[in-house]
Amino acid sequence: MNLRIDVEKTFGGFSLQVKTDVSGERTGLFGESGSGKSTLVHLLSGLLHPDIGEIHLDGTCLFSSLKGINVPPEQRRIAIVFQQAMLFPHLSVKANLVYGYRRCRRENRVISAERLIHVLKLQPLLERGVRNLSGGEKQRVAIGRAVLANPRLLLMDEPLSALDDALRYQIIPYLRSVSEQFGIPYLFISHSLTEMQLMTDEVLVMQNGTLAEETTSDRLARSRMASARNGYLNLLRLSDPVVQNGLYAYRWGENELLVSEGLPSGEALFELSSREIILFKNHPEAISARNLLHCRVKELFSSDGRVGVVLSAGGERLVAEIVRAAADELQLAADSTVFAAFKASSFRRLG
């Protein structure tokens, strides 16, 4: 997906000015509420018109004030997943799902209803009324409805914000399937750094109606390490553990990690804050923390007075956060080796 935007829009005391040329299948739009994210979503989908400027998607002009082009929303093939599921209350789950599909040209129908229902596990919901679905189920149907419209681009406008934590991480795999299974590029809009890390590669950072930064989700997480509530979040996808003394032992690269709150089987996603990791210059004699890894320092970066240490452990990557004085004391430099310790209970299972 390539998106070329150069637009200006002023309304009600708010002005938006965005100019970018971004490519990528999993792009993020990050910013505080009121930074103009939603306005940009509306401009892209054609629900709002820029005052002046141009919008091009994959080489096709969607809007140009100069050439007088303004493709109506229904012809843009840009579907939206909203914060609330926004299912049509007068239609059944099935009718909701095929709403966009039926309006999609035959030659553009690449994703079939059968395949979508299978991937998003919607079969048991089909005969239910829209009002009898839980919040998470509704959002799953909404994702399905948008995907089945076979769009060129999917705008996910804070699709997880209305869900509670447990539900959020259950929905994420379904959202990821949009690009992984169906090959639809998406623009993921959120103010959550974790969601950005989980869902996106390239990130556009919005601030006061302008693009403040174009970065990657990892660089964004690094730069906000010191100010974020939980530091930099290491996200680990671990699977098929062996239970040892009440702890789950997961294989992670060449190492084994012990986790308190594991899942007996299948894949689980864990978050490990950079602040939970303690670094040692030499191997400690005895230690209560259950995880001790021999690591190589790959690089150091600074974020607001803190030092982020990117570690390589058994082929995997881990980011630890220490204060500058500690970095000096440990004489950390690229290629030096350290021991990283963290508790089995430091992992937070996301889903």
Next chain:
Amino acid sequence: MTLSPEDITAIGLSMKVALTATIVSLPFGFTAAWLIVFRSFRGKVLLEVLVNLPLTLPPVVVGYFLLLLLGTNGWPGKALEAAGIQLIFTWKAAVIASATVGFPLLVRSIRIGMESIDRQLIQASRSLGASWYDTMLTVVLPLSLRGILAGSSLMFARSLGEFGATIIVAGNIPGITQTIPLAIYDYASSPSSGSMALSLCLVAVVISVAVLILHETLGRTLDGGRKS
């Protein structure tokens, strides 16, 4: 309670006029409400004022304006005459009078129904490939059904009671344009027909109560359907 054959005709005519006025107004009422709620255009305030004007104007004034328009001196009247259509002093004029006076009630109810539709539902529909008229028919119309029914029953009830505008454009011709209120007016102006007037009044009360009960029941059914 006795009803003369003329009374029966008046009751039948009242129902016919009210029903026709309501059905004929529905598409216009829906369009007007849709324009007011979902579209922004120059002169929107003018449309709103125009739609609501019959609500505040005395019905007699509305009737007089209609007479000027539809009579042989008004240009619509002339055009209709040229086409061989005579409206003034026919039951069709009564329909137009009722439709004009009841229209604000219809639009108001539909509008309230439409305003309660979440805008994002409409945005979702558009982004899923539905054009504006497709969205209007498949999302807005079904979701404002309750307002449409409420408005229709209100308008029907209002049309049954229409007097001022009707008597001016349609006259008070027994068997042709004499509806229930006009018949009651006739009875009331002759001192000997007090009981006849009362009979028709009772009929009017029964019909009105029936319409209101229907209005409430329909509203509740739709509401129940929405919540379940």
